[in-house]
Amino acid sequence: MARNATRQRIGSQGEPPPPVRVKKKRGWFRKLVIWGVALSLLGAIFLGVAVAVTMQSVPTYEELKRSQSGQTILVRARDGTELFNMGPSYGKWVPIKDLPKVMPQAMTSVEDRRFYSHIGIDPLGLIRAAFVSVTSGKSMRATSTITQQLARNLFLNNSRTLTRKVNEAVWAMALEARFSKEQILELYLNKVYFGGGAYGVDAASRKFFGHPASEITLPEAAIIAGLVKAPSHYSPTADAKAATDRAQVVLQTMVDNEVLTPSEMAAVDMSKVVFAPEGGTNSVRYFTDWALPQLDLLVPENTEPVEVWTTLDTGMQEAATKAVVANVPKGAQGALVSMDRDGAILAMVGGTDYVSSNYNRATLAVRQPGSAFKLFVYLAALEAGYKPDDAVVDEPVTIEGWSPRNSGGTFAGQIDVRTAFAYSKNTVAAQLGNEVGFGAIAGVARRFGITTPVNTMPSMVLGSSDVRVIDLTRAFATVSAKGVPVEPYGISKVVTTDGRMLYQRSAPGTQPIVPQYVIAGITDLLQTAVNIGTGKAAQIGRPVAGKTGTTSSNKDGWFLGFSSGITTGVWMGRDDAKPVPGLQGGTAPARAFAQFMKYAVAKRPVEKFDTELKLPAWQLEPDDEVIMADPNDYSFVDEQGNLIEPQEGQKPRPGDPAGRPEDLGLPPRAAEDDFLNEATGREAPKVRRGSQPQAN
Incomplete structure (x- = not known):
């Protein structure tokens, strides 16, 4: 009875008898095995056919021995000498x-x-x-x-x-x-x-x-x-x-x-285990590490062996390395960039030893330029109408709660612009910056090639914005090129091993971004800074124009200048930005500049600078003006070009320079926006005349 009850209970629960469940499982397993074997056989057949077909494409053993992987790049200096094989x-x-x-x-x-x-x-x-x-x-x-x-x-x-x-x-x-x-x-x-x-x-x-x-x-x-x-x-x-x-x-x-x-x-x-020494402290690698990655843009998707002709001068590179190593303070690093008047890089040193540190401080490091940034302050002032002989006052000044002080803490009183620049008077730079506008100075820096952010705080006139050595050198090179924008480059041409030209650099433009009188004025100031000012250690026995730069607590020292068409920038300091005792732009950096430049310009003719101010009409002196027109005969037009009567105070006074923009209530302008945008290749929204440029 109990056994029958149990069978009835199991049956009432609807569970299949065990033998039926096992039979079904075995059926599915058998099918799975059959399909697995079939698929495996098909896969094996397919794989065998694929291998057999692929075998027909396998080269012979001797052919595989001769094959090589990767692209070979032969790098040459500007004179064609072989620098090294890359690849x-x-x-x-x-x-x-x-x-x-x-x-x-x-x-x-x-x-x-x-x-x-x-x-x-x-x-x-x-x-x-x-x-x-x-x-x-x-x-x-x-x-x-x-x-x-x-x-x-x-x-x-x-x-x-x-x-x-x-x-x-x-x-x-x-x-x-x-x-x-x-x-x-x-x-x-x-x-x-x-x-x-x-x-x-x-x-x-x-x-x-x-x-x-x-x-x-x-x-x-x-x-x-x-x-x-x-x-x-x-x-x-x-x-x-x-x-x-x-x-x-x-x-x-x-x-x-x-x-x-x-x-x-x-x-x-x-x-x-004795490891072979690395092949020398070859500073050429700083240059090639910067230049060769540009091949991907110049000759994209090229995999055949090529010869890359660079702009590097091997003699100048060696002289640059020696100049940096010989003058850099103990525990500090140094960088140097030298370029020709068209932007061709002649020498590049990114540190004192490539093997111990391949970090390229010439192109990658961003540091405060100190007074070297005053190049842009005085360029903006010259554009606004200042001249090297104009009087300024070196005296205590406070701008928006900021009170700059001069090196040494003294004030010279009334001096001219030329003297203020030569002796790097901070108070005068601050006054000029406040007058012409800090946004205008930032705009000049941008135009001359500064790619890092530029702040518009009053202290920016003393170089509180970080810059790169190559960018600041480029700015000075643009001055040397009489205001024509300079684009640094390191590759002049790329050819295949059979002589086929893949790339050749085209000639740069010739349109200046500032008027000639601005370039003449700033060159006058830069030359004076070397002749009698803070850059006297950079003298080389021929005309040199340049500027020193020193940051607070002697953390950075700069000298940048040009002579006979070659522009060179030198920076020295510690990687951790700690002070370097005694480091100033006019000491070690200026000496390194002079040591290098004596070699760099030795075979070039001496070139005198053009510092003659060929002023526009609105800057002419009264004696020159009288032969052109009577100031009382000047007429005025509105924004639509319609003739109007000048309001009281607008008409030039007898003996005053006629037609100056400030006499019309307008800021003096060296170049219109359309001109600057065309010269620099940039498109910008039109700005209503009289408005000030905004900082980036």
């Missing part, structure tokens, strides 16, 4: 039998421990990677085999797509079907990239250890094998400790693979 560096082809056996052992241990047993792809490795992914919850990461890496380097790219991975597997199996394991490993060892431009074990051995691959020792083999994973990170030239730490990992994998005993590993002393 892949290949050593001698080394047959695997001529390599110390520790080299292939180290490589297969760390990169592909089942190299001799798989078919190009490693199924066990894939299964293991899938298991780790499932158990850890992380995304699947399977390491490519040596054959897959070779296939990728020879035939594919580094994109991380499923299509590329499938193609990589097909090519790898095609290589395995075409060549022996020894041939594949030999190709790999002679073509894999080890960093620093070195392709192949021989190039790596020569670069990092200074000897051919046939002399590789066990610790060196471990270091070289460890580079493949991340060439830049583990490079001995970048981080010797990282390279040796990675080598220890390689040695341990060799022990795990039983190609090395624990005692042999323990006997390895990494501290005794």
Whole structure:
């Protein structure tokens, strides 16, 4: 009764009898196996066909030996001399039998421990990677085999797509079907990239250890094998400790693979490994690091070998390096940029030693220019109608709660503009800035090539806005070029190895952005600053125009100037912006400028500066004016050009310069907006006459 009741209870719950459930499960499992086998067979057939077809495209072994990866770029100086080869560096082809056996052992241990047993792809490795992914919850990461890496380097790219991975597997199996394991490993060892431009074990051995691959020792083999994973990170030239730490990992994998005993590993002393010294403190690299990335814009999508002709003068580059190193204060850094009158960079020094620091302070660092920024203050004042001989007063002044003081704390009273600039009088610069407008000064700085933000606080006249050395040098070069905008450049032409021209720089424009009298006036001031003012240490026995700059607490020292068509800017200071005792623009930077410029202009003719003020009509003196017209005969027009009667106070007084804008209630203007926009290639909204420019 109890048994029957139990059967009835089970039946009442509607549960299927156990034998029926097992039968259904077995049916689905059988179908799954059949479909899996069928799909696997189809996949195997498809893969076999793909491999067979791909095998027909695999070049011969000799053809693969001759092939090279990467683009070769031969860099030349302005006179055609070869600076260096950029791109892949290949050593001698080394047959695997001529390599110390520790080299292939180290490589297969760390990169592909089942190299001799798989078919190009490693199924066990894939299964293991899938298991780790499932158990850890992380995304699947399977390491490519040596054959897959070779296939990728020879035939594919580094994109991380499923299509590329499938193609990589097909090519790898095609290589395995075409060549022996020894041939594949030999190709790999002679073509894999080890960093620093070195392709192949021989190039790596020569670069990092200074000897051919046939002399590789066990610790060196471990270091070289460890580079493949991340060439830049583990490079001995970048981080010797990282390279040796990675080598220890390689040695341990060799022990795990039983190609090395624990005692042999323990006997390895990494501290005794001698790395080859880096090829000199070549400061040319500061220049090429700045110039060569521009190739992507000048000749985009080009992959063939090319020759790049640069503007660099090797003699000037050497002289610039010596000048900076010889004069920079202890514990400080220095930078120098020198350019020709068309903007061609002749020399560039980004620091005292490229090997210890490849940071280019000439193009990347932003520092306060101090009084060197007064170039823009006085340019704005000259545009507004000031002349070098005009009287100004050096006296205490407060502007919007800011009270500048002069170096030394003294005041000279009434002096002229020329003297105020030569002796870098801060109070006069502040008064001029307040009068012409701080926004106007910022606008001048922009026009002359300053690309960093410029503030319009009163203290901006003393250089409180950060600038780059190359930008400030460019501004002085524009003055040297008589107001024609200068665009710094480092590449003059690019040609293929068979002489085909891919790029050639076109001639720059000739339209000045300020009138001639403004350039004459500022050149007068700059020349005086060197002759009798703060820049006397920059004298070189021929006309020099320039300006010093020193920031508070002697954190930065500048000198920028030009002579015989060459403009040079020098900066010195500490990277951490701490004070440098005794550093002033008129000391070490000016001396470095003079040392370099004596060499730079030695073969150029002496050029006298044009400082004659050819003033416009509204600035003519009364004696010159009387031969042109009677001041009482001047008429006035409104904004639509209609003749109107002048209001009281507008009409020029006898003996006054006639027709000056300020007599009409208008600010003096050296150039209209349309003219400036056309000259600089910029489009800007039209500004109603009389309105002031706004700071950016």
